[in-house]
Amino acid sequence: QSQELSQAQIDYHAALQTLVEDGTRMVCTGRMHTDRICRFESLCYSTEAEEFVYFHSNSSVMLPNLGSRRFQPALLDLSSVEDHNTQYFNFVELPAAALKFMPKPVFVPDVALIANRFNPDNLMHVFHDDLLPIYYTMQQFSDLDLEARLFFMEGWSEGVHFDLYKLLSNKQPLLREQLKTLGKLLCFTKSYVGLSKITTWYQYGFVQPQGPKANILVSGNEIRQFTKFMMQKLNVSLEEGSSEEYIIVFSRTINRLILNEAELILALAQEFQMKTITVSLEEHSFSDIVRLISNASMLVSMHGAQLVMSLFLPRGATVVELFPYAINPEHYTPYKTLATLPGMDLQYITWQNTNREDTVTYPDRPWDQGGIAHLDKAEQERIIKSTEVPRHLCCRNPEWLFRAYQDTKVNIPSLIHVIRQTVKSKPGSKKHKWSGSLYPGKVRDAKCQASVQGTTEAKLAVSWQIPWNLKYLKVREVKYEVWIQEQGENTYMPYILSHQNHTFSENIKPFTIYLVWIRCIFNKSLLGPFADVLLCST
Numbered sequence: 228q229s230q231e232l233s234q235a236q237i238d239y240h241a242a243l244q245t246l247v248e249d250g251t252r253m254v255c256t257g258r259m260h261t262d263r264i265c266r267f268e269s270l271c272y273s274t275e276a277e278e279f280v281y282f283h284s285n286s287s288v289m290l291p292n293l294g295s296r297r298f299q300p301a302l303l304d305l306s307s308v309e310d311h312n313t314q315y316f317n318f319v320e321l322p323a324a325a326l327k328f329m330p331k332p333v334f335v336p337d338v339a340l341i342a343n344r345f346n347p348d349n350l351m352h353v354f355h356d357d358l359l360p361i362y363y364t365m366q367q368f369s370d371l372d373l374e375a376r377l378f379f380m381e382g383w384s385e386g387v388h389f390d391l392y393k394l395l396s397n398k399q400p401l402l403r404e405q406l407k408t409l410g411k412l413l414c415f416t417k418s419y420v421g422l423s424k425i426t427t428w429y430q431y432g433f434v435q436p437q438g439p440k441a442n443i444l445v446s447g448n449e450i451r452q453f454t455k456f457m458m459q460k461l462n463v464s465l466e467e468g469s470s471e472e473y474i475i476v477f478s479r480t481i482n483r484l485i486l487n488e489a490e491l492i493l494a495l496a497q498e499f500q501m502k503t504i505t506v507s508l509e510e511h512s513f514s515d516i517v518r519l520i521s522n523a524s525m526l527v528s529m530h531g532a533q534l535v536m537s538l539f540l541p542r543g544a545t546v547v548e549l550f551p552y553a554i555n556p557e558h559y560t561p562y563k564t565l566a567t568l569p570g571m572d573l574q575y576i577t578w579q580n581t582n583r584e585d586t587v588t589y590p591d592r593p594w595d596q597g598g599i600a601h602l603d604k605a606e607q608e609r610i611i612k613s614t615e616v617p618r619h620l621c622c623r624n625p626e627w628l629f630r631a632y633q634d635t636k637v638n639i640p641s642l643i644h645v646i647r648q649t650v651k652s653k654p655g656s657k658k659h660k661w662s663g664s665l666y667p668g669k670v671r672d673a674k675c676q677a678s679v680q681g682t683t684e685a686k687l688a689v690s691w692q693i694p695w696n697l698k699y700l701k702v703r704e705v706k707y708e709v710w711i712q713e714q715g716e717n718t719y720m721p722y723i724l725s726h727q728n729h730t731f732s733e734n735i736k737p738f739t740i741y742l743v744w745i746r747c748i749f750n751k752s753l754l755g756p757f758a759d760v761l762l763c764s765t
């Protein structure tokens with residue numbers, strides 16, 4: 228990977244002339260700072276001021292042109308974490324003529340993706356906030372290909388997972404600190420600023436207690452396209468059809484320990500008649516972990532960032548997340564949300580330690596490892612007595628940290644019992660193949676015919692044709708939903724029908740106008756769109 232910016236590719240005088248004459252050009256997508264990504268030509272960065280610089284000239288463009296709303300609160304989020312006030316992007320403006328008095332610009336020839344990593348030391352954050360968003364931001368803009376260069380502006384050093392970031396492009400990613408060594412004024416020939424949030428599924432609780440995002444837009448398919456890419460880059464091949472089935476216990480070795488891990492492994496192996504192995508981030512290479520997980524039938528782990536590795540599990544596998552004492556699994560669901568994304572096709576099970584005797588607390592550790600000695604006595608006592616951490620905001624709630632960093636002796640019978648409630652036979656049946664979840668199109672050629680019988684009775688005969696895409700599909704069950712609404716009324720009568728015509732006579736009045744809504748449903752849950760409403764007069 229090339230460490231240096233190659234100036235050879237650049238005709239310096241031509242580049243400088245373009246910058247002075249054309250200035251900076253920016254066109255963005257997104258209506259709000261939280262969904263905006265901007266494409267720039269000739270965006271500059273002053274490593275002395277640590278500010279991005281926009282140069283105005285006769286040809287410069289700035290869309291959206293927000294005026295001072297650009298500071299309310301910012302032009303865009305640099306990380307994929309929404310509206311976090313430490314992650315904002317903006318630039319300062321100068322006339323291009325000011326370049327005469329400034330340090331000579333150094334041009335960045337590569338197409339750049341400029342963003343912030345959110346928390347590069349935590350694996351959940353690495354995948355959820357950075358790797359998936361970077362990967363799909365690059366998919367969104369075709370010139371962000373493998374020759375693009377990533378620029379991380381959050382100010383952290385490489386961090387323990389930097390090798391993973393390096394997989395996303397062929398060029399060495401550059402960190403904010405390294406930019407100083409390149410020059411005083413860097414000018415990005417072509418750059419994109421900001422990250423797509425389209426793949427994120429979790430909010431960490433900065434403004435309301437943590438939980439799944441309100442409007443999740445990603446499915447297992449996109450997750451698996453990403454993991455396929457990562458596995459290719461890691462040189463891990465998918466061993467399809469490899470015979471031996473096994474269970475993985477993903478252990479933590481520093482804190483939040485499983486105290487009876489050996490006993491747990493033996494019990495799992497015995498109960499499910501499967502080889503059971505342990506892995507940990509401390510003792511295995513990342514590629515080895517991915518290789519093992521991508522063929523596992525079940526992944527058992529304490530709640531914690533290492534569980535994001537369920538991204539790599541095969542369809543049909545089971546995730547078992549263990550929670551320490553007093554931590555309600557319902558309140559901490561990043562891994563549950565991941566495992567249950569549509570199309571992930573994973574089984575998800577939680578177990579919580581409810582026995583006080585089986586937990587080991589560490590009140591005397593530093594506060595960030597869950598110590599509570601710094602709190603006043605009454606508060607310490609309240610925490611120790613409490614049987615459940617109340618919902619809270621991120622990230623320094625001492626009661627949460629105290630409970631999160633307990634070690635646990637797992638009660639084996641109770642764990643096996645909860646797993647057995649979901650996993651009846653052998654876990655991870657690899658037969659579980661993609662069943663398809665394609666939606667029906669609109670029904671076609673809908674018609675109605677009314678007939679009046681006397682002054683109080685009437686009938687409506689409604690018919691329609693199958694959706695156009697159905698003739699190309701194998702669908703287990705096709706049904707139609709018909710709503711009959713009297714014009715001007717708010718309510719309607721719903722029907723679920725198996726055939727393409729039906730004569731309605733219940734509650735149908737003569738000399739009345741009815742609105743008839745029809746849609747197709749595949750396999751009970753795949754609801755298609757309603758066809759154009761049908762107006763029927765009796």
Ligand code: UDP
Nearest residue numbers: 348349350351479480481482508531532533
């Ligand atoms: N970690 C680990 N083993 C340990 C403790 C932590 O591998 O014994 C990893 C963990 O998976 C995460 C990082 O270290 O990637 C930070 O852990 P922390 O406990 O701060 O975060 P959490 O796992 O609670 O999200």
